[in-house]
Amino acid sequence: MTFPVLEGKVAIVTGAAMGMGRETAILFAEAKAKVVIADFNEEKGQAVAEEIKAAGGEASFVKVDISNSEAVQAMVKFAVDTYGKLDVAVNNAALTPDDKPAHDFDEDYWNRLIGVDLTGTALCLKYELKQMREQGQGGSIINISSVSGFRPQPDNIAYVAAKHGVVGITKVAALENGPLNIRVNSVAPGAIDTPMLRGALEQFGLNEEEYAPQLSLLNRFGQPREIAQASLWLASDASSYVTGTTIHADAGYTSR
Structure with missing residues (x-):
């Protein structure tokens, strides 16, 4: 059940065309927020906005490359021009993790991934x-990190570095902006059933039944809406005394 806990609030969700971002945008709209769907994929992003509007919610799409400062500034301006203010932001956009060991990582992909997952998140946070x-009037910002921001994984040095960095910039921003009642937190998802995860399973010839127990004490993958629920709580006034922390939505993966 969704309560109108974001009624009257304006939210930006980056990477909202699919996966966790899409579910977050839809859930926020169900909670009565006016949602800006921000993504590089124009076709899928527009489709999410139309889906929300068809269900009676308020949403608009803006195309953005979060690694570009001018594009990020334009995204924030779009939200304010369209809805008059900005109360909530979920910085979710990210690239697929790299797949090379530290001694042989792809330098070009390192630059691309750090440019989006870390620098892009920092640019969103800045503006x-x-x-x-x-x-x-305060506000709430949620940066999407990962279990990789706490427990390193082999063969994706860039992604691990970026997600550790997301946790760090979250803490700095929370420290600096708490006196202004701007709360900054992060969510660290574990193994979530997204197209990205399904693609990885196919690539390595694995299935959920044999692989999920390695990543989850609940012996299953998480659903994107379960991550969206964590972001919704942090976005709402229900979490009004919470800042500078991370919700580990990982079915206990980082606890062992």
Whole structure:
């Protein structure tokens, strides 16, 4: 059940064309937020906005490459021009993890991934904070990290570095902006049933039944909406005394 816990609020969700971002945008709209669907994939992003509107919610799409500062600034401006303010942001957009060991990582893909997953998240954070500070009414920002931000994985040095960095910038932003009632937190998903995960299983010839127990104390993959629920709580006033922390939505993977 979804309660109107975001009624009257304006939210940006990056990477909202599919997977966890899509489910977050839909859930936020169900909670009565006005949602800006931000993604590089125009066709799928527009489809999510139309799906929300068809269900009676409010949503608009904006195309953005979060690794580009001007594009990120335009995204925030679009939200304010369209809905008058910015209350909530979920910085979810990210590239697929790399697949090479530390001694042989792909330098070009390192630059691309760090440019989106870390620098892009930092750019979103920067300009969302600027807008919220200017408004002077507080706000909530959720950065999507990963279990890889806490427990390193082999063969994806760039992704692990980026997600560790997302946790770090979350803490710094929370420290600096707490006195202004701008809360900054992160969510660290575990193995979530997304097209990205399914593609990896196919690539390595694995199935959920044999692989999920290695990643989850619940012996299953998580669903994108379960991650969206964590972001919804952090976005809402129900978490009004929570900042600078991470929700580990990973079925206990980082606890062992």
